[in-house]
Amino acid sequence: MVKFLLLALALGVSCAHHNNPEITPSEVDGNWRTLYIGADNVEKVLKGGPLRAYFQHMECSDECQTLTITFKVKVEGECQTHTVVGRKEKDGLYMTDYSGKNYFRVIEKADGIIIFHNVNVDNSGKETNVILVAGKEESLSKAQKQELKKLANKLNIPNENIQHLEPADTCHQ
Template identity: 40%
Template sequence: MVKFLLLTLAFGLAHAYTELEGAWFTTAIAADNVDTIEEEGPMRLYVRELTCSEACNEMDVTFYVNANGQCSETTVTGYRQEDGKYRTQFEGDNRFEPVYATSENIVFTNKNVDRTGRTTNQIFVVGKGQPLTPEQYEKLEEFAKQQNIPKENIRQVLDADTCPK
């Protein structure tokens, strides 16, 4: 499955970066340190928009974080590194990359190293506002397992998103 996703990335995303741009909504999040993505967790990001510039060597991600019942909008810019991953600063150092994309969903992996040095591996699934189908959720469970993230650490967050659309 990982090899298939990487092949998809290599052949599909090379010309599909324009498909990444636009309005997106966080559908599901998974993390090995699940406390970071629980409600009001620092990495429970409600994505709203992705934009690319410089041939997608820079990717802006606009999202909300809900802390203390208040939604705060943030935009970060990820700069593509030599290994193809994007790097940005938010709640520490982040290295993220899209690993699968269709017109309906994009799956990102992210490695966050917070200010205390704690490393958290994450998966973000963004979509067009529809929940994952049972088949998509099953694939997410398989991918999470390959990323050493327990399936019980997957959070479907679309219905919990109360931040401005």
């Protein structure tokens, strides 16, 4: 119970920094790719890490109360496809199970770009803050990269922990 309360407090503090924009099906539904990913526990998002998610497709239903994300993760050199369904809770967080419990929300959106903040609590109870940039295109503008760095700093994710996922990576194809 204490871990849950600490998690709720951490998410509440991190969310106070952001306006937590609402998303609509027209903004979300379709093919996406992960452009950047970073975490305070960087080993979780390095190549082969369990949270290095290569987004493929997103779709929301019930006025985006449910968000379905299909992504790939490379395990021992092989790409594995996963689909998770996040259900929006009363506090605005989506909750789903993958490599533990995940509590995520949209913290920024622009044309063809959505930035997520996720807190993963793995099966051993270790919490990892993750920032993930999903895009319809293959890159960010210089201004968008600066905004990503600012958001990561607010989430206590060091800039050196932010990984660019190359479009040519086999899991993106």
